[in-house]
Amino acid sequence: MAEQHDRVLAALELREPDRVPVMGMVTDYTSMGEILGKRPLPLGLFFSNRVMARVTDLLASIDNYAAFVRLAMDSFTRGSVAAAVKMGYDAIWVFYLPTWRYLNSREVRDIYGRMWEADLDSRGNLKSPMYRKGLITSPEDWRAWPKEDIFRLPALYNRIFRRLQREYGDRIFMFASFSAGLFELSWQCMGFERFVMAARKEREFIERMVRFYADLYSLIIEAVADAGIPGVIYSDDLAYRSGPMLSPKLYEEIFGEAYRRIVDTAHGQGMKIVMHSCGNVYDLLEWFVDCGFDGVHALEPTAGVDLAKVKEMVGDRICLVGNMDVTHVLVDAGREEVKEAVRRSISAAGAGGGYIIAPTNSHESMTVRNLRWMVEAAERCGRYPLGEM
Amino acid sequence: MEDYLGYLDRVKRALADLEVDEINPLLKGALEAGVKAPDLLNAMSAGMEVVGRRFEAGEYFLADLVLAGEEMKEGVEVLKPHLSAGDTGGKGAVVMCTVKGDIHDIGKNLVCIMLSSAGFKVVDLGVDVPAEKVVEAVRGNSAFAVGLSVLLTTMVGSIGEVVEALRSAGLRDSVKIAIGGACTTQELADRYGVDALGRDAVEAVRIFSGWAA
Known part of the structure; x- marks a missing residue:
């Protein structure tokens, strides 16, 4: 198996790899085109150009x-x-979302009952739609x-x-993920x-939905395990910049059993599973450990998350993933500043293993240039044994 | 008198303790017993203040704020037929919106509810709002402050557009601007020359109240 696989696995198992692994995401056509040296397909025109948008409106029907x-x-x-x-x-x-249904050149509905708005980046390329509203507001709607x-x-x-693993599995450790x-x-x-x-008032309605999706995600995990994929990132934004959106007690009451079931399914298939949540997750870290996750991702500095503090709180029980700022460091910072941010994160969380450096999120304003600097710096500063930093 | 004050105290406590099923029947009972609607509104606002304090102390979470806000909205509907225009919005008008290019609204809606319950007249322009609409609303409502919500890092430039539009319209000196949302930082506030950064809805109320004083 490839060195990348061993490196990532060691970090997830809280062992020291040869160096701190780097994880990335590629979520927009612009970056992908730049990395691969290809012009992105001009799909944005089907939404921005008035005539082409009419074509989309017709095709969508x-x-x-x-x-x-x-x-x-x-x-x-x-x-x-590939990028x-x-x-x-x-x-x-890996983001794979075969869930969108473009209703026309402006509106997108997904198969889960959410409405979105089609959106383009500043260079006119298609990007992830923006959430607008939900369509399932009652038990009757859900049925x-x-x-x-x-x-x-x-x-x-x-x-x-299966195809991705065959084509790239020997060169990169892939984490599959769900829509939400x-x-x-x-x-x-x-x-x-x-x-x-x-x-508060119709708990059974929510719980029924949660059970359904826990079943679905367990089936998807089995399907990607069958394809040979070694990891899953379970992405659920539970927090915002000041803390959790619900109380930890309520999260446990409504989602605890389902979370453990998803984690157990992944482990039963021999996979690793990483929890992703944006925001300030201090109050939830123990819960993530208790649910059995192998890693926790995002750890956003802009939400006030101090990586050294997280390492101290749970770093001996769960792998820390992320912490690279996507509002400035990976957007418009200079090379030295990127290097310093990488050095700081590795210094805070790298000791003894159990850290994978990665952006906290992905959006099209992040530059490929800065991401390359991040990789370069991690390769230089992240070799074990870690020296004085 | 004891009954009168008892009703007000129970309304305040029901909201503060998030006893969501109790508030509407309580309000209806109080109105029937002759308790004045503006006093009940003040009692609910006092309850919201307690909710805000408990949120800041880490006892309550975002969902609790939203729950209290939803109850407040329902309660105001019960009181509305008994309120006159002068009973609400006495602290002045605030224009609120999510900036152009961004359609996230949870935080913005929450700030609107909290500001309303704190006695402000809130002009909620919704989401994806262009700068010129903000200028129009400030002028049309003689607003003393603007609150801009932005979640997407890619849309922070829209903050600058609002600041510039208010400046061009000659309104910048008479209007305070606060920003809030997942991607906002003090560095961003400084870059665009806005007056304050709010971390959450409770802090937003404190910021606008400070300006209204």
Whole structure:
């Protein structure tokens, strides 16, 4: 097995690898094109140009349009992994979302019952749509919501990840991921205010939805494990900059059992599983450990997360992943500043292993140049045994 | 008198303790017993203040603030027929929005509710709002402050557009601007020359109250 695999696995198992591994994500056409030296497909024109947008409006009404969007998604996902390999990442968080249904050139609905708005980046390239609202606001809506497309997901994941593993599995450690975690999915299906009220007054409605998606995610994990993928990133934004959105007690009550089931499924398949949450997660770290996650990702400095403090709190029980700032360091900082940020993070969390350096998130304003500097600095500063830093 | 004050205390405590099923029946009962709607509104605001303090102390979480806000909204609906225009919004008008290019609204909505309950007239322009709309609303409502919410790092430039539009319209000196949202930092506030950065809805109320004083 490749050195990247061993390096990442060692870190996840809280052992010292040869050096601190680097994980990345490639989530936009602009960066992918730049890394691969290819011009991105001008898909943005189908949304921004008035005439082409009319074509999209017409295409969207055709029955097999979903298949066309899925092909574009397959192509994007393969390109993103190829780009990650070329960047020299040891691991990639792979985004594969065959869940969008473009209703027209402006509106996107996903198969989970969320409405989104089509969006372009500053260079006119297509990027991830922006969440607008939920369509499932009552138990009746949930019962009636069509689920055929949802049931097809495990097979789709197996097909694409089998191909990815065959093509790139010997050069990079892949973490598969889902569209959103159980908390995000359940609140976004109905809107946050409605979710909060339902969690208080209609708990059974929420719990039924959570059980359904825990079943689905367990099936998807089995499907990607069958494809040979070694890891999963379970992404569920539970916190914002001041702390958790719900109380830790409520998270445990509503999601605890489902989280443990997802973790146990991954471990049962011999996979590693990393929890991702944006925001200030101090109050949730013990819970992540208790649920059995192998790693925790994001650890955002802009949300006030101090990596050294996290290392002290849980670093002997869970691998820390992330902490590279995406508001300045990986956007418009100079080379020395990037190097210093990498050095600081490795110094805070690298001792004894158990740290994977990575951006806290991904967006199109991050520059490929700065990401390369991050990789370069990690290769220089991250060799074990770590020297004086 | 004892009953009168008892009703007010129970309304305040029900909201503060997030006893969500109790508030509306309590308000209806109090109105029937002759308790004045503006006093009940003040009692709910006092309850929201307690919620804010408990949030800052780490006892309550974002969802608790939202829950209290939703109850406050429902309570105001019960009181509305008994309130006159002068009973609300006495601390002045604040224009609130999520900036152009961004459509996230949880934080913005929460700040709106908290400001309303603290006695401000809130002009909520919604999400994805261009700078010129903000200028129009400030002028049309004689607002003394603007609150801008932004979650997406890629949209922070829209903050600068609002600041510039207010300056061009000759309103910048008479209007305070606060920003908040996941990607906002003090560095960003300094870069665009805004007056304050709010970490959360409770801090936002403190900032705007300070300016209104």
